[in-house]
Amino acid sequence: MRWHYPFFDELSIDWPSKLRPALIAAAGARSGAELHDTLLFLLAELRDNHAQVKHLSRSSAGIVPLSWRRISDEIIVVGGTASALARVPVGSRIVEFDGIPAAEAYLSMDRRVSAATQGYRDSVTPFSMSLGQIGALKTFLVQPPTSGENETIALPYLDREIFDPVVREPRPATGAILADGIVYVDLEMLDQAGWAAVLPKVLEAKAVVFDVRGYITNTAFGIMGHFTDTRLWSPTWQTPIIVATGTSGYQNSRWAVMPAQPRIDAKAFFLVDGRSGSADETLAQIVRDNRLGVFVGEPTAGTNGNIASFDVPCGFSVRFTGMRAIGADGASIHGKGIVPEHVVKPTLSGIREGRDEVLEAAVAIAAGG
Template sequence: MFATDRLEVLFQPGDSMFRLVQVLGLTLTLPLVAQAPEPAKPRLPEGIQNGTFQKDAVGQPPSDWFVPKVSRELGFKAETSEDAQLPGRRCAKLVFTGGNKPTWRDFGNLMQSIDAKPYRGKRIRLKTQLRLGALDPDRPSPIQMWFRVDRVGQKMGFFDNMDSRPVLAAAWTPAEIIGDVAQDAEALALGVMLPHGGLQAWIGPVTLEILGDTPILRAEGPKVLSPRGMENLGALAVVLNRVRYFHPSDEAAKADWNRLASEGVKAVEGAATPKALALRLQRFFAPLAPGARFMVGGKAPVAAPVPADAVLAVRWNHLGLGQNNANIYKSLREYAPITDWKSKGWRDPASPETVQLAGGVQAVLPTVCVANEAKHTLPRTAPVVDSLPAGLPEPTTGFFSTADDRATRLGDVILAWGVFQHFYPYFDVVKTDWPRELTKALHAAALDKDASAFTHTLKRMTATLKDGHVWVSASDQDDPSVPALGLVVIDGLPVIRSAEGTAKHLPLGSRILSVDGEPSGKRLARMKEEISAAGEGWMNHRLASEFLAGETGTRVRLTYVTATGFPGQATVVRDAKYWLLENGQPATKVGELRPGIWYLDLNRISEKEFEAALPNLAQAKGVVFDLRGYPKMGPAFLQHLTDKPLESARWNKPQITQPDGKGWTWDSSGRWNLEPLAPRIQGKVAFLTGGGAISYAESCLGIVEAYKLAEIVGEPTAGTNGNVNPFSLPGGFTISWTGMKVLKHDGSTHHGVGIQPTLPVRPTVQGLAQGRDEVLEKGLEQVSR
């Protein structure tokens, strides 16, 4: 279903955008995504095969299971093992046997695929036990079971990879996934993975059982959001996200906020008066935030007395937004003796903040609570009532929901708004009126006719963040295709840079005037409303890449004018993927383009190919590095350009203990420190770049810029860097975004500025018509002097 080389997880700042650029917006990408199965046999088995691992002798590969090619090539293998603690004693072992220790981006995987027909329309439970080998305290690598429903038309149904609850223990630990199988499911893919460079793990017997029929969800249709309803939901958005992220009660910490968001919409939207709203909010949040109080006018109620057994104060401490996965971002509750809150600079637990809400309601929302010696927060409350049918366990992720349902859509807007309201690090740069965007998105979501329409609402909402790492993807959307045309935006119109396959007859340098009758200018303006970009370069890159995107195999009618002014028309087929298109770069990835002048395309060259070319590079008169995309190799090429150590830009992770962006401090640890490497490249050096260079590419170019290692030729880069931090929403949506603030070496702004060329060059219509690469020509000229 997915190409495995497009599903990797990277954790160095800027080191994850390449895969997200290729995937997000096209297929659902989660913080950790299991590798896709190898091509299935014509007939899949009807149930898990060899789930007890009894078929084979100890030390032999477990029959009916396999390690996908990408994991095998890294050095992972599986074998049958034995452990007396397990029923039947047998288990499987997934182990790394390669030479070089795997990196954070590497992971092993043991899996199988089965026929979905017996499970269609059912709620299922996948169970096993997992344990790790010896843990590396400096780099704890979890083990996670995963389960995916593959539907008709290469669409994905339910998916869970235990990313929010990974196993990090050397003792046997139960693991389970509960989910729903769609009526059009074709296959069920399941397995266990070792992400983030894990070395070995054991998998106990694996079972898959049917729990019952999938509950029927009756979706509420579109309906206008009244002015009073808008105020009510505005109040809910503030309270829900403050309680979720800053009220440190045990109840709030373990709550299912995805479910509560849509239930909260139903609970409060219809409140007719401020008093009714206050009562509904009080009733809804009482089980989650015992200290919260809601009122209309007057003085705040007297705070409840501190329980006699309270000995600790507790609050949330967020290093970015932590989501319980193995990421650099972490959210933890911290505890201190109850007498020390003042010396630590915490808010007085007995004097919480009062917040003015929309709808004429005030709220008292504590951000510091008290706890007993066992670290249980006080006072204790009754559990939240579960709305599911009795006896039917709820799914472990993405509870049974659809964005065809109005309350789900409104809840999603509230959840997404809260993430950025409290954790987005660039509001001081982009100046977005985020409360206004909440109002706009809620009104739109209330009227969206279905999940597809709502996808566009989420895209328009997040486009205002001006963050090049923002991508909105939906699990059931198709993987779009484009004609085999490489485009570039020049003076507000898409221009043909390269033409291949069925579109190879179209003249280079032609300006596309319309698509299926829609003027190109109008089409670009419509697209801009749904693309999040910090700068013009990334916006134009996205526009050019996606301008002709649509359903695979469909035809698209173009009108154009050539560089010499001749009009033309053509009908072309969407039969290519834009991230695979060549865009006019030299056919060679690395080679001598002129006597003594070498060229390397860092977007295509591997570490091994670089090492092979290094002796020639060291002796070359000049070297041109092409960094107009995303480097495929690590930053070692920079270490051959210097005689002194290099340091990367400033990667600042926000330390957050208060709502609404207040009181942030910054953790600046983790910068790269790169020592010089031999041999030194002695000749003149130039780097080519442009608006398609983002994230990790900018980390590399930022070092070139700061240390003046070479001329930078081309156009400004995207102006977006820092680790992405994707989150998921009910209905099958994933939104990626930048979770940290990156500053240039001198402390100045990078976001929206990017790396500026020292030798600016832009492609021209005439140059493209002649088949020229004017940026490359300038780079070659520079190093040939």
């Protein structure tokens, strides 16, 4: 890892000083769970959104059908499946997770995640808390937004492959008309057939709002070709060249998005936040470098580039970012992300009123010309 992780110098991380005490702690671990935690604490020092340690003893194949976010000092429900929200409405305050005070449970997970930016930390900590064994139950003590009475709710962990994309804040359907001449497109769940279906509306629109608050599909990159008459280059990918004595520079590569027909003349607006990382930031870097649209929301996650991984004894697998993604300005976005032209953050009152304040802001900006 010392030679394959390219951000030690950029982030001023003294890796040997982090590694030595972790190795001592690992040698004294009395269980697989304790060893797992030791490795998690170590990788948190990388400040890398891709950094993870996995072990079969701790399943992450399930996800509870509820999502939450820390607003000030409270943990607030912000989304979920329709059936879960019927029991725990948006805006509810979570008082306890599995009998543990919410703030304590949140902090415990927060210490175990690796995050390049605060925005990503604010999204990945709740997400990591929501993962577990399919079929097991997670218990919540919640205070509904319209009542002072606390209520205990148990929800099952569902198959993450099926439910991961829908455990989020309520959103319009792709193709929805948000206002006169303004069309909504959710890039998190969009496939080629979905894009073909909505394209006629986009061609007639004066503005299109693309939602990038979640992991996008590959369809998103081809869509950008409709907004240009020239080739769009990806960031420059810099992969460390490893020799016997360490790292010897980088191997550079990049790829292009070609212009596509029909040409779209609508103005483009992109909703982003701390969930917008990795492939999302490839898209964001292309948009920023080629001035294809306007960003609205919160800064992006701040980590892009392919993942490197290796296995260690006792069944653990380790992964981290193995390359740099350099934009047209010659800089990496690692640890910084892309800051929107219009910074908008959800508020507790807005959440409890059922509003998507980021989306509302984008519509207002688009409507204003």
